Amino acid sequence: MSGGFHIVVCGSLVPDPLQTLEPMEGPTGPALKNEMMLPAVLDPWAGHALFEAAQLAKNVPDSKVWLVSLGPKAKLQQLMMSIAQKVSFELVAIDGSAGGFTDPFDVAATLADTIDKIEGLDRTRLLLFGGCASASRDSGVTMQMVAERLDIVDQFLAVDKLTVSSDGALEVLERIEAGQYQVSSCAGAPAMLGWATGSLPEPPNNPQVGMMNMRTVMPALQKAQAAEVGIGGLKYAAVELPKQRRETRVVKDTPAEEIAQEIVDWLKA
């Protein structure tokens, strides 16, 4: 293949999974209580996409990775302090809501518009990466709509493995039902891959990578365009925490034989 890939990863922040989340009614629709105060992490599946992108760029010469991230500027800056030390990328920041209640149709329009304006991006070499779903909206629709807006018709969802041959062709493993993989080949870029967990561990922090990234991260944050991304055409009637709490019967100081029999009886009931 001539030239490497131009890999654009869409990924933003979500509340740290260990935080207690509580919905509340905000001025423009539902939101999380103390949303701006909650510690945030990179959306897990988008994180896998970013790590896979970095690995691919390392293996295919003349490749480059952009991270397009939509979120409140101050929160993005905090997030960059942690992930900028992991892998090399150029940040393209968009200042707007990263909340789960926003309309994915509007989010996709904002992301596609931003990607379309990336200077130096060769759309014929584009691999559009993202998570197969976010940990906030958990809808799994945004990446396909971004790709559609960029005229990408080769799309893959819940990807765990990408193999690139010397001519630039792709072989993709996607998760399908019952723990199986669908294996597909694709002639090459442009393509969209919505990643599941992939196969790479989280890279260790590398201060040198962090120093390199921060040269572009701060300017990117400073020039981040504001985006009006809200609930769009959605009308929320209610957002609630599940209230169900079970009365747990604790069985202790009981021989294993008795417990086993009780469980077998329950299984057969």
Added chain:
Amino acid sequence: MDKILLLAHTQTDGSLPKAAYESLNAALTLAADLGGAAVTVGLIGADVQAAADSIATCGAASILAVSGEDFAASRYSSDTVAVETLVKETAPTLVLAPTSSRFSRCLPGAAYRCDGRIETHITGIEVVDGAVQVQRWYYRQRMVASLSRVQRPWFLVIDSGVFEPWQGAAGSVDVQTLEVAIGDDCQRTKVLGVQTPDSDAQTIRPDAKLLFVAGAGWTKKQTDGQLHIKQAEELILGFINNSKASLGSSKSLVDQSSEGGEVISFMSHLNQVGQTGSTPRHLKGLATCCHGEEPHTVGWRFISERRAISLDPNCGWAQGKADVLYVADAFEVIAKINELLAGS
């Protein structure tokens, strides 16, 4: 008046998956709640006649299809064209479809092409004051919302297990086939086949009554101060095979493989349930050697009857979330259960 299009795709044997019958039931129920909205069925697959015949008596106004070899395999480019064609032919206000890997991949793009909107992982549909309102979960099953939209067509992708499957007599039905040409630009991707993950056994069984969740405790030092990974593997596989359960895992257990720790050999990220894994639907769930906070236990969310075995009486997987917590050594209990199940 609303018009409903129910989309379904065939399986490799030409039949419809169970989730398609569930969505059909949802479509028919919604049509009745809307005061008699018309339901059209749109089928996609290599040969859809058997699938159409299986729902011949469902009461649909018509059954349309996009079929042929180009539509045998699950591929974004051709599936999107098929859905777009069906939607433009029928001009529905509501498009209902079951959640499947095939539809999850293609329907968002198809909705965009049809100038529609889409909601996925629908867990409830009702009509409130004459308007359709759906229920879905946010933040990985940690809060539930009821919502509506005014834009049409509105695509609603329904999770499996939410509705009862439609049941009725099969028959013979005329299928209106729509001619769709697939250009070269839609054939850059070729589906090569299906692969099962490296595994000693098929451990993920979506239709199983029981979900067996294994936690990281199986790979920790036991009461004798030693690791017993091989024994754990034998016990877990023995239980899965004896009980015909589906195997789930906590995040911490599957993460050990990428962290270089000694691991259960047949466990992968595909088994992971919870915050960053799946939230499967099974009648019963049995958790063993698990521990965790609320966010990590959302894998339980759609399990009706839950029991747990743990040495920790304050186990986060169990307290307030399980019906019964057995404070015991899972190695001993599962060994005894395997004996009982093997002998029965």
